[in-house]
Amino acid sequence: MLPAWMTRRSWGRAPALVSDEGRVHLPHFRYHHRLADKPKDKSPRQAPRALLLGAIAFGAALPLLAGAIATHGAGTDAALDTLLPPTTDFTKLEPGEAKPGGEATSRGSVDTPNAFSLSSGNMDFKRELDFKVGNGIFRKNWVSAPSSTDASDGLGPLFNSRACQNCHLKDGRGHPPLSSDVPDDSGSMLVRLSVPPTTDEEKAELDAHKMNSLPDPTYGGQLQDFSIQGIEAEGKLKIDYKERKVKLAGGETISLRVPTYSLTSLNYGPASPDIMISPRVAPQMIGLGLLEAVPEEEILAFADPDDANKDGISGKPNEVWSREHQKLMLGRFGWKAGIPTIAQQAAEAFNGDIGLSTTMIPKGAGDCTEKEKQCLDAPTGASPKYQNVEVGDDLFAMVAFYSKNLAVPPRRKPDDAEVLKGKELFYEIGCAGCHKPKFTTGDAPGQPHLSHQLIYPYTDMLLHDMGEGLADNRPEGAASGNEWRTAPLWGIGLTGIVNGHTLFLHDGRARNITEAILWHGGEGEASRDKFAALSKADRARLVAFVNSL
Ligand code: HEC
């Protein structure tokens, strides 16, 4: 039996209606007008698309498939749309499934530690240089100002890391300390900080979504555990793990490690007594430009914040303020979907993680607060050559371009019989209710190669209540303390090869895929329980499928 959400008529997009003028009218959904741009009336895509959508049934579209996956164009978009309903045939691969990033899937060898470091497979050759320059900036170790190299200074004064790559290791993910013997080996993890609102003014600001959270008055929005010479770092994160046993069908016992977090060695006095902390590892960097290019409507069609369809899975958009576009937009990035665009995430990282200013966030002292006076007074690396900030617009554009074009690797043995059985189980026990298998991208401005691709990211980019066990109890925008964005699963099976570990979830507490699944609570609990009730062989098939992504 297929679950109800798989058989419902609309999938990916609410049913499109062809109007008298021959345009597509997307039905009204709750968030549509607030979040999504109005569909452009004269878009060249719309009219032919509407005709095709109205006229062709799935079968009739099949001859278009080959073209749809390889090329762009109005007619083929409609064919892409017809590919979106969830498959019911688990005997063979779906069209395009072996290449989860569409034509942008990477073309190099995948069984190497560089599997996440390749550029979009279909990128114009001329842009390879931009990608390489971007890579250089992503890897660059910044130094404190003043220094003889104008283009590399301005680090800190407080920071978490000197380079993007030190957290997004090998363009993959970070990790909590790997052993208790090396307490300081946590540079690829950071701690978000905030305090609850106390005044009406603060509440109003949060309600208007102009900001996602209120910084701690002393320590700001993030704990910086490093600093330039002469200035003290803010403090450290202390992690204590306790093991908790979980029984699975067939008698197997798995142990989950339950973390407890606290802040220690605080150098600027006590933090606010009601401070909320959220430790997070750096996520993998692949496929981000494709996720950014999925039209808001396609994501919002899955939103069901009040669980109106009573399937136990809600899916809530995080509506956040875009510094880049100066309006409210759908949050897509970060573990709680608190950031709407890749460029903004990069600017926030320069600011909060490395202490560098950009024209998007021009504060030279990074996350320093009024209480950290020495830090505010330290020299910055801003230079008139670079728009009076530390990371000039040209460099910034390259690093943003790079971040958008790290390619998703192709699947490994996706048509293996056991893997296909695992895929069927993934659908059957409800994993695909949140880890939505596929989307099509729309127009990606300036990035034609990322546009109109059929992609298989296994995320809905929406927020879900994952229960008390995973809660950080720190709201971020519309995300409550229990809510997290469904993590994309593409590429996840290569984490071991790329990063040398298989630590998953927002804080890396899970030591393998099985543990990650067993941590699912709240809306994910039904699915988790069904997983725990599978036979050992079926659990292995499901995990094999996830590892083939
Ligand atoms: C101190 C470690 C650290 C450094 C340094 C760092 N990041 Fe990150 N990055 C993170 C963490 C942690 C997240 C998740 C943030 C969250 O959930 O709020 C993240 C998220 C991201 C994302 C969104 C990924 C996704 O799937 O949502 C992008 C893009 C990104 N970082 C780019 C950069 C760039 C560009 C730089 C350098 C300017 C950088 N990061 C430096 C830790 C880091």
Ligand code: HEC
């Ligand atoms: C209710 C929505 C929901 C369902 C159902 C669900 N997941 Fe998840 N999944 C999430 C969210 C949200 C996260 C991120 C949680 C976190 O990091 O704390 C996640 C994280 C994961 C991760 C870790 C990803 C990473 O990058 O660290 C894996 C693996 C995973 N899920 C697999 C599954 C499998 C397999 C199933 C079915 C048994 C499943 N999920 C069902 C929402 C869901």
